[in-house]
Amino acid sequence: METNLKYPVLYTFRRCPYAMRARFAIRSSQIIVEVREIKLQEKPSEFLKLSPKGTVPVLITNSGEVLEESMDIIYWALNKNDPHKWLARGKLENQDVRKLLDDFDNKFKPNLDKYKYPSRISGVDQYLHRDKNLYFLKKLNSYIENNKSVNCEHLSILDYAIFPFVRQFRNVDQEWFDKLNFIFLHKWINQIIDSKDFSSIMKKFKQWKPNDIPIYSYFE
Ligand SMILES: N[C@@H](CCC(=O)N[C@@H](CS)C(=O)NCC(=O)O)C(=O)O
Numbered sequence: 001m002e003t004n005l006k007y008p009v010l011y012t013f014r015r016c017p018y019a020m021r022a023r024f025a026i027r028s029s030q031i032i033v034e035v036r037e038i039k040l041q042e043k044p045s046e047f048l049k050l051s052p053k054g055t056v057p058v059l060i061t062n063s064g065e066v067l068e069e070s071m072d073i074i075y076w077a078l079n080k081n082d083p084h085k086w087l088a089r090g091k092l093e094n095q096d097v098r099k100l101l102d103d104f105d106n107k108f109k110p111n112l113d114k115y116k117y118p119s120r121i122s123g124v125d126q127y128l129h130r131d132k133n134l135y136f137l138k139k140l141n142s143y144i145e146n147n148k149s150v151n152c153e154h155l156s157i158l159d160y161a162i163f164p165f166v167r168q169f170r171n172v173d174q175e176w177f178d179k180l181n182f183i184f185l186h187k188w189i190n191q192i193i194d195s196k197d198f199s200s201i202m203k204k205f206k207q208w209k210p211n212d213i214p215i216y217s218y219f220e
Contacts, residue, residue: 007216009034009060010073011047014204016040017109017164018070019057022077023201024160027219028084029077033059035215036208046210071101074157086160090151092143097151097158100139104162108136112169133169134180140166141182149188163192 010026010033012019026033038047043054051058051068059067059076067073078087092100111129118126140162143150150158166189170177178186192198200219 005034005060005062005064007032007034007214008062009036011036011038011051011056011058011208013038013040013056014202016056017168018055020164020201021161022057022059022070022073023219024163024197025074025077025086025157027197027201028086028160029081030083030218030220031077031080032216032218035205035217037205039207042207044208044210071161074161078157084156085152085154086157088152088154088156090156090158091147092151092158100143100150100158101161103136104165108133108169109165112165112172116168116172130169130172137166137169137180137182137185140188141185144184144188155192159188159192163189167193 008031010022012023012035014037036047038044038056040056047058048054050060050066053068055068057070057073059073061067061076067076090097111133114121114124114129115126115133118124140150147153149155150162166185170189180186203219205215
């Protein structure tokens with residue numbers, strides 16, 4: 001295991017929604033990391049040795065601790081530096097925050113995958129799974145209406161943790177999505193898509209190879 005690193009190392013994959021939210025938090029915290037863009041079909045052995053479960057994002061801290069869950073990376077970054085007050089207490093109760101995160105990771109995302117890739121599982125009705133997610137989008141729309149963003153008056157951790165999944169859902173059929181009667185949700189998603197934050201975390205990096213010159217960045 002690598003220890004005493006000058007900069008933490010982030011293994012990431014540009015289009016992965018979990019990696020996107022980790023990059024959003026790293027950008028917000030302004031913590032410089034060594035960016036290692038990998039391909040999921042060609043996971044490097046160095047990466048698998050550190051994190052045998054083989055999912056991205058993975059962050060190796062300076063002391064060699066391996067964080068292999070995107071929310072752990074997000075909290076690690078924001079607990080070090082939170083200049084944009086992403087951890088501010090908002091209007092939602094802690095249990096509602098936990099429930100929302102859990103719903104998006106464990107209910108919305110599986111429905112999204114079945115909607116997006118129906119041929120991967122036989123007998124899947126993609127529209128049933130699309131429509132099941134309307135329940136979560138409706139809830140999000142009403143939170144945004146009441147709170148201005150999902151939880152606070154400014155965009156914060158919950159917005160960025162959920163946004164990548166809503167964006168993927170929208171991208172399956174944008175025309176259909178744009179017709180949904182969720183005006184606050186549409187404003188919210190467009191605001192993030194059009195932001196410098198989003199274009200910065202979506203910058204392209206070349207695929208990492210072990211002997212490459214390191215790329216240091218906080219997705220500025
Ligand atoms: N619970 C994990 C989920 C991460 C995850 O599933 N990432 C996907 C990419 S979007 C992955 O790496 N899948 C492994 C693969 O496709 O081989 C987290 O929050 O970090």
